[in-house]
Amino acid sequence: MTNRGETPPDTDNTPIEGSPFTPRQVRILKIAVIVMGVLLVAGFLLIIATIAFQATQMGVEEDTTPAIEQASPPAGEQKTRKAFDVTIPDGAxxxxxxxxxxxxxxxxxxxxxxxxxxxxxxxxxVISRIGLRPE
Structure with a gap:
């Protein structure tokens, strides 16, 4: 069984004319360049998406201070808040x-x-009262 004048693919290790590379090496190089180009584009898109996300979150602040209602009461007690009045001086x-x-x-x-x-x-x-008086 002989191949009639055909050379099997990838068995020709002769360099391309005018180049030190074989056809197989050129094909591998092309694949590597395409893959790296796709990775670069994907990386840039990820960076742009991250910047856009961070820019939209700049005005949003999370409230890290616990609210009064979030404090857990001792066991057996209910959360009840009573209303109270604060007296201030006349004309204040x-x-x-x-x-x-x-x-x-x-x-x-x-x-x-x-x-x-x-x-x-x-x-x-009233825990504390601080008077502010001019000199």
Missing amino acids: EVVDMTVDGNRLVLHLKIAEGGDVLVIDLTDGK
Whole structure:
């Protein structure tokens, strides 16, 4: 059984004319270049998608401070919050309010200067009163 003038594929180890490479080496090189090109394009697309995702998340902030309602009560107790009133001096104006954990801070503007009240939100008691007076 002889091949009539045909050379079997991939058995010809003679270099291509004008090149030191065989046809098999050129084919492998072409495949390697195509695969690496696809990997480069995929990598760039991944980087662009990551940048776009991060850019859309810039304005979104996760609240990492635990809410008052999230605190677990001792066993057997129900979560009940009572309403309370905070008394402020006559003519006082609330300039600013800030909540931090279970503390409420009120900045009051009064005729003599200002006051800062720190109030415990669990029982409504004034923990601290800081008077702000001009010199």
